[in-house]
Amino acid sequence: MRAILTVFVLACVSITLFSQTGPLIAHTKTPLSAVEQVTMPPQDNEALLAAEMERRGPGIAPRFAVNLETNISPATHGTWDYLANGNAVWRLRIRSVGAKSLNLGFTKYIMPHGGTLVLYSPDYERVMGPFTPSDNEEHEQLWTPVLNGDELVVEVQLPKAAVPALQLQLKYVNHDFLGFAEMLSGSCNLDVICGGADGWGIVDHYRDIIQSVAVIGTGGGTFCTGFLVNNTRQDCTPYFMTAFHCGINQGSAPSLVAYWNFQNSTCRQPNSPQSGAPGNGTLNDFNTGAIFKAGWSNSDFTLVQFDDPVSETAGAFFAGWSAEDTAPSDTVICIHHPGTDEKRISFEFNPTHIGTWGTGADPVPSGNHIIIPDWDTGTTEGGSSGSPLFNNQKRVVGQLHGGGAACGNNEYDSFGWFHFSWEGGGTPATRLKDWLDPDTSGVIVLDGHSQMQCNFFVEGTPASIELCAPDDATFTVSVSETFVDSVVLSVTGLPDSLTATFGENPLPPGGTTVLTIGNTAAVGVGTYTFTLEGTDSTESNFSELSFFVANAAPAPVALIAPANGASGLGLSVIYNWNANPNTTYQIEIATDTSFANILETASGIAGGTYAGGISLQMQTTYFWRVKAANVCGGGGWPAAYSFTTGAIFCAPLTSANVPVVISSNGSPVITSTLEVTSGGFADDLNLTNLSIQHTWVGDLRVELTSPQGTTITLMANPGNGDCSEDNLLVTFDDEAASDYNVLNSSCNSGGLAIEGIFQPLEPLSTFNGEWVQGTWTLTVYDDADQDGGTLIAWGLDVCATVPDDFSLSPSTSSVDGCENDTVFFTVLPGTAFNDTTGVTLSANNLPPGATATFDPNPAMPGTEIQVALGGSASPGNYSVDIVANDGTNTGTATVTWTIGGAPAAPIPAAPASNATGVSLNPVVSWQPVPGASYQLQIAADAAMSDVVFSATSSNTSVVANGLDYCTTYYWQVTAIGDCGQSASGVSAFTTKLDLAFNANPGTFASCNLGAVSGVLTLGKCFDAAGVTLSAPGLPANATLSFATNPALPGSAVSFELALNDVAPGNYTVTLEGTDGTNTATETFNLTVTGPAPAPAMTYPPDASIIPEDPPTFTWQAVPGALNYKIEVATDDNFTTILAETTTTQTTFTPASALVVLNNIFFWRVTAFNNCGGTTPAPFSFEIFGESTREIFGVEILVQPNPTNAVVQVKLTGALSEPLTVAMFASNGIPLQREIMAPGALAASLDLSNYPAGVYLLQLSAGAKVATERIVLQK
Structure with missing residues (x-):
């Protein structure tokens, strides 16, 4: 969906916000403080940050938030209210203590007609939404943008009758531990807002493509950069590209949130402290939700389509592209969000080359990435991933995968190549061309276009004109290219006496003309508004224009x-x-x-x-x-x-009547006083530095009473009593830029609930004209039980007309300065002093070495006199008396002079001195020094001359980056104060060892007939003498050799594993490397495959007699076999083949009957895989023919047949050769066998143990064979 984050400055929450037509936030009877609150489990931001810094690396999407899983719906949580207008309102407060921001993941979002969902901060200052039924998507999900702070309110409004149709399931509350909008990027980066006026005219050439880029969050926790991309239809389909490693896929695409125009409002010059400091960009324009279209890891691209049109206020640009097969040889541009910081732009003016991911900056002509050797202007950082690389024609040629580039180095960056992604993996889900060239036009180069070209428009410029009658009003009229036919123009709403003339009408699509409004002398003085319309008979649009008519110069002013x-x-x-x-x-x-x-x-x-x-x-x-x-x-x-x-004096004063405790029992009222010792009549008053520590500041009311008894209310129950946060520090000034409504709507979490300079509820000018001398009283009311606190401090800045007496009024009661500095203030003598002689000024109680000068001296009464205190006094607090004397009368003013020195040196905390194994992104910290900011420097030498990292911060910790493995670094932190700076001692630490020991690929598969090869990559921190490599525990008969052994640290060593005669199976192979001190191991999986085993032959069985001819041969399948070879022969050496074939099946029937020679045949089946095959021992079988019933002239009797047990074989005469009597099952399997000796006349076979059925009885003597069917009955 697309939406805009609305920032409300409330004049009065109960009046301004809730009196709007169609309010975003409902005005309910239940106060916000009574709405149910869900508090998420506590999170340790520092631990999460340390873990994230350890996790980061090339090709890994950085993370800013942790997903806290929950299960919340309006049926289980929250508070319902019902309004008089017929609407129902559901609200829920969600808090995750310490979160820098929150965002929500709804895994079920179905909003009925008439319903809205908004998110807002408890102080109503930030409102996000509304999300409406137009945000119902097929994936039924809604992922919100970030809302700063650790608490938010979810509110749904809908008609009461629609409540049963509401489906809302909150699955994830995402706790920001990093600060999505607060993260810093390196100071060498260049803001996209910079231009010719700032010395960066080159940026102005790329204003259009800058608008294509957005910072993105996914899954509520990770962040990257991405960009809008055009397609050959140029139909404004909201295709959006980023890096594959940013983790967007079919499941996570609905959680994508893209933020438009997140950029600084001013140009921060590169390498300035400001460029490395927080920016002021806003995250109030966004799209949320997308549909995955394509992605491919090889060239690291992902393409999605937003599930709504691009936000109308984005001013976006659909980037053009080039799928050409050449790397840019001239200027390339990268537009990105480093670390989710405001948008930056980088330039490289030298040739690029083709490479591949994982080989660094090395050229690889057949590669799939574009390599930027280094950056001439700017750089990239974590969070820049997915950012587009443009050639000098402003066309995308790649998106950032990663690299070593950072501020302070000349390292490379690697971009997934658009040319390679065009064809990708060869399918619509893995390539770009199906989506960006949907009509297969063959176009491989396309320019971009602006979002404005997506809509129909009729525009007149300027929108308003002032003229002096009888001059004409002239407007330039333009129409969009999106119209199909000529556009007919017209105007409505003009007085009849005026004329309207178009230079050309109708206009072609994309055309311009001039509109002239004439006869202006016929109308009176005033503003005239009219409508300019255009239509092509199908589509139409209009603009409202106006002009002011004057007929004479104005009269003199009253x-x-x-x-x-x-x-x-x-x-x-x-x-x-x-x-x-x-x-x-x-x-x-x-x-x-x-x-x-x-x-x-x-x-x-x-x-x-x-x-x-x-x-x-x-x-x-x-x-x-x-x-x-x-x-x-x-x-x-x-x-x-x-x-x-008049004669005026001004003085800042602070109350000494503090602190005052505010009890937590009942509704206490406390007072504190401030004495004004100088006279005069109030001219301007400010109440300054009101500091109150108090839980739930919405309970507080504060009043100020003058010595004359006049009372005003400064503030009353912020947030209408609903501000539940703690503590405030405010100044009240009638001329403050922020009015009281801003204070009333402020309620920040995690520090001061209210902080800043505001106009009071009732004006301080109420006191003007009153005598200021005397006791001023501050009254604090705690209007609720239980919560308590302390009034810490307050003061008054008093400006008053000078009294007509012998007083001496200083402009301040105290001055601060540094050693050897001169401090200035003024004093004002009363007008009663002698104006003939004037007054002479002097100073008493000066500290040793100090001086005081006055200008003028002498001076006239009632005139301001500048006092300068200087010299070389030591640090300390001194009470100095300034004396005015006219020869008769004396006036004295006492001023406290504080002389400050340099702050104390910070004490390093972490990493500990000489710590080892430190992360490459360590959190460097130190003990605080009051009133100081800090500069951290990390150097490669103890003299701190070779600084590799530097940062300034007001915090006591900094996350360092750009460090290398196994390197000793030295660090020092300097405390910077108003009066100098002091450096800590130099501490050392050593980063963790890079003992990487990685084999590629991680899995091998091979036959046991050859060898496999791979590459072993070694970390850079092994001993320089080399690493001895070995492979203990190899499979039997395997041998492994390394191209280089010992191997150098940081090298890539090829290896070969010979597998001849290794038994098939799955193995885990271990590689080991040692440099004498450090030992590393790597394992990979090895699958060894041998020739396919011989299949089990099932029919005909071995030594069987079968009746069929030709028979159907069958065998069991062999796992992994690709095919089978079956052979049928007349001999067991298979010299005479009767039938053979190669098949993928497990059956075979010869095409014709076998040729019967002596009725004995042999068959075998060999199974084959990629590694060969195994031939089994052959099976024999016979095919029986007609029974002869006599052998060598001797008749044979078989009886009984059928039989129920025993079969008798009787001969009518004696044979001279042995007679073999064998019984077979009907499928040819032999069952019994007896041999009758020569001369024997009878034999019997017992079939009682066999089941009823048909059996085969074979009688054979020499070459003679007789076969009889036997029927066994039971």
Whole structure:
């Protein structure tokens, strides 16, 4: 879906937000504080961060959040309310303590008609949505963008009747431990906002393709970069590409969230501290949800289609592409989000080359990646994965897979090659061309186009015009290329007296013309709005345009305030006059009536108010005037007004009557006081640094009472009492940029609930004119039981007119400075001092080595005097008395002078000194130093001259990067304060060893007739003398040899494993390497296959007699066999083959009867696989013919037949040769056999143990054979 994150600045939650038409957030009777809250299991952000840094590596999508599984639905959790308008409202508060942001994964989202879902922060400051029925997708999922903070509210509104149709299942709450919008990238990166005005005119050439790139989150936890891509239909199908290793597939594509226009608002120059500091981009424009289309790991691409059109406010660009087979030889550009930081752009101006993933920067002409040897401007980082690589024609040629590039090195990057992805793996699910060239046009080069070209539009520019009658109003009219036919233009809504003329009408699609509005003298002064329409009879669109008509220059301006002759004014004056629309004003402020000495002038002012831009002097008369101008010309100056400023003093004061405890019992009221010792009449007051530690600050009300008894309310129960977070630190100023509504809607988690400078609920100007000297009282009300806390501090900045007495008023009660610095402040003597002699200034109680100077000295009473305290005093706190004397009268002011020194040196914490096995991305930390920021440096030498990593931070830890394996590094952290810096001692640590010992491939399969080969890659941290390689425990008869042995650290060694005569089977082969100190092993799986075994032959059985001719031969299948060879012969040497064939089946029937020679045949079957076959011993069989019933003239009697047990064989005469009597089953299997000696006349066979059936009796003597069927009955 597409949506925009709305940021609300609430004037009053109960009035402004809930009075909107169709409100996003319902106004319910149940306060938010009473809504059910689900608190997720606690997470250790530092541990999660350390684990993530350890997990990261090339080709791994970085992770910013951990998925917390849950099972929440409106049926099981939350609070229901029912509104008078017929709607039902379901709300649930979700909190994961310490999360930098939260996002949600709904695995079931079906929203009925009329329903909406929104997410918002408990302070109502950030609202996301609405998500509506238009977000119902086939995959029935909804994954939300991130919402900053560790708590959010889920709210559903829908008609009561639709509640049964609502299906909502929250499966994942995703806890951000990294800070999705807070992560930093290297300072060498270049912001995409940079341009010609910043010295980066090259970036301006690529404004269009910059808009194709988005930062993405997937599954609520991982992040990468991706880009919109055009297709040959150019129909704005929202295809989006990223890297395959970013983990987007059929199952995870619905969880994709793409954030548009996340970029810094100003150009941070590369390599400046600002470029490595947090940016100010926003994540308020996004698409969520996609459908997987294609992906291929070899070239590391993934293509998805958003399940909704691109967000209308994205201003997106559909990138063009080139599937050509040549690597760019000139400028290439990468646009990316390093570490999810704001969008950056990198340039390389040298040729690229083709390589492949896993071989570093080496050229591989047949490879599938484009290699960038290094970057000339910028770099890439984790999170840049999936970012597009453009050639100098602004066409995508690849997407980032990974590499070694980082700030501070000249390492390579590897991009999956678009040309290789075009054909991919040869199927629509593994290649690009089916989707990006759906009509098989054969196009391999395509330019991009803007999102605006996706819609029908009729546009007039400018949108509004001012003119002086009788001048014409002229507009440039353009229509989009998406119209099919000519576009007929028209205007409606103009007065009849005006004319409207088009230079050309109708317009062709994509055309432009000029619209002229004439006869403007016929209408009166005013603004006229009309509609410009265009239609091609099928599609239409319109724009609203306007023009303002004036007919004369304006009259002189009526001035309002300051009133003419006003006196005693403060030094910041606001000027007011009567103003008219479509009129601008010029103001002049001078010290004389003729305006010869103009102090300030401003022009082009719209409206009737101007806040002076200069600070006025005390007790001085000024003159001011305003004149007006419109499109017809300028008016004249009116008579000037004058005013006189008073004598003013200003002083910042702090209360000494703190801290004050706020009880947690009942509804306590506490007070704290502040003494103002100088007199004067209030001119401007601010209440400063109000610090209250208190749980649930929504319980608090704060009032201020003057010495004269006037009371105002500064704040009252933030969030209408619902702000459940803790602690506040605020300043109240009537002129603050943030009004009270901003305070009322603030309720931050994880620190201060409310922090900043705000306008008070009731104005501090209420005190203006009152005598400021005396006791000021701050009253804090705790309006609820249980929660308590402490009033920590508060102060007043008081500006008052100078009293007519002998006082001396300092501008501050305290000044801070550093050793050998000079600090400045002012004092104001009362106007009662002698104005003839003036007052002379001096200082008492100066610390040794200090000096004090005054300018002017002497000075006139009621005039401001600058005091400079300097010299070479030691650090410390000193009370200095400033004395004013006119010879008769004396006034004294005491000022505390704090002289600061450099901060203490930080104490390193981790990694511990001389630690070993440290991660390549260690979290480096140190003990805090009050009031300091820090600079961390990591160097390759103890002298800290070869710095490899540097970072500045206000925190006491930094995640380092760019380190190498098995290297000793030295680090030092410097505390930087207002008065200098102090460095820690140098600590050392050694990174973990790269003892990688990896075989590729990880699985081998081979016959036991040859050899297999692979590559063994060694880590770089073995001993330089080399690694001795071996392969213990090889299978019997196997031998393994290495191309190089010993092998050098960091090398890739080929090996060969000979498998002749190795018994078939599955083996685990172990490779071992040792350098004398370190031993590493690697195992891989080996499958050895031998020739296929001989099959079990089933029919005819061996030595059988069968009746069929030809017979059907059968045998059992052999696992893994590809085919079988069957042979039938007349001899067991198979010299005379009667029938043979090769088949994949397990049966065979010869085409014709076997030729019977002596009725004995032989057959065998050989099974074959890829490794050969095994020929078995042959089986013999006979085919019986007609029974002769006599042999050598001797008649043979067989009886009884049928029989129920015994068969008698009787001869009528004696034979001279032995007679073999054999009984066979009907399938030819031999059962019994007896031999009758020559001369024997009878034999018997007992069949009682056999089942009833037909059996075969064979009688044979010499070459004579007789066969009889025997019927056995039971």
